[in-house]
Amino acid sequence: MEPAKTNRAHKVDLAEPVHEFGRDQHSIVTRRQLRAVGASDDDIDHELAARRLFREAPGAFRPWGVKRSWHLRASAALLSARAPALISHRSAAWLYGIDEHMPGIIDVTVPRHRRPRARPGVQFHESQLFDVAAETAEVRDGLAVTGVARTLLDSCGELRSLPDRLDLLDEARRLKLVDWDRLWECLVVHTGRGRPGLRRYRDVLLARDGTAPAGTKFARRVGLLLESAGLPAPLYEHPVEHAEGTYYLDLAYLTPRRVAVECVGRIGHDFEGAFESDPVRRNRLQLLGWIVIEVTWRRFVNAPQEVVAEVLQALWG
Numbered sequence: 001m002e003p004a005k006t007n008r009a010h011k012v013d014l015a016e017p018v019h020e021f022g023r024d025q026h027s028i029v030t031r032r033q034l035r036a037v038g039a040s041d042d043d044i045d046h047e048l049a050a051r052r053l054f055r056e057a058p059g060a061f062r063p064w065g066v067k068r069s070w071h072l073r074a075s076a077a078l079l080s081a082r083a084p085a086l087i088s089h090r091s092a093a094w095l096y097g098i099d100e101h102m103p104g105i106i107d108v109t110v111p112r113h114r115r116p117r118a119r120p121g122v123q124f125h126e127s128q129l130f131d132v133a134a135e136t137a138e139v140r141d142g143l144a145v146t147g148v149a150r151t152l153l154d155s156c157g158e159l160r161s162l163p164d165r166l167d168l169l170d171e172a173r174r175l176k177l178v179d180w181d182r183l184w185e186c187l188v189v190h191t192g193r194g195r196p197g198l199r200r201y202r203d204v205l206l207a208r209d210g211t212a213p214a215g216t217k218f219a220r221r222v223g224l225l226l227e228s229a230g231l232p233a234p235l236y237e238h239p240v241e242h243a244e245g246t247y248y249l250d251l252a253y254l255t256p257r258r259v260a261v262e263c264v265g266r267i268g269h270d271f272e273g274a275f276e277s278d279p280v281r282r283n284r285l286q287l288l289g290w291i292v293i294e295v296t297w298r299r300f301v302n303a304p305q306e307v308v309a310e311v312l313q314a315l316w317g
Contacts, residue, residue, distance in 0.1 A: 017034060031060075223251055231315075238252035261311060
């Protein structure tokens, strides 16, 4: 007696819905979405067995032939959370372009008591104020992320180094991603809740409130060097009017003497135009009464004490 034939008829062709959903989700599609267009669990499992779909996260799949990327992994983490979820912390900072280091671990914030099961490559964070975070959430590269102020607060909890924290804040302000009202509002909303990083976040706000952000990381590093040596905090990007326009000084002190600290980076000063314009700039500033101190990267690294001594002498003689 011949065995019964199992010719399985599929009611739904999944190729089109997989493509349609994945187009806006970095190629990820979920079991729930496929069910919504009429696919059964058997249909989905058949695609998995045939290796036309691959499991990327619980209930989230990528189609065959799609390269795994950071954004694909992040999309899968969000869609498989089975709760409202936002990319957060350093992962959100990278998506905003204020942290240059692409994180290996993807940070995802979810409501309190809604933490999904642990999985490799994803760090879930529970938040009592998830609803507040959701109100200011944004979309970056097709991914839902915490707002900039909340992202900075969360990142401060992970960054012990003050320069690293200031880098994120300064870059967010330089890119005009957030204003001071939103930054301080974020601090007030989360005060008194025992939140990790709250003091570190407050410290960077106090260090920068009311000042222009540094134009470059090099300038920020020089400013921190001077402050750590006991000098007052310098002004960044201070405008100086001259006959043909406005110069913006990397760092400036207005008292007791007017001192401009110019950070001379190797890149940009190798070109003929910069070679000609830099001395003109320096001469004009001196004629306007400024003492100009130039700091190269090599001197900053190899002789920071000399840099501090020169600025001290320029200020007080």
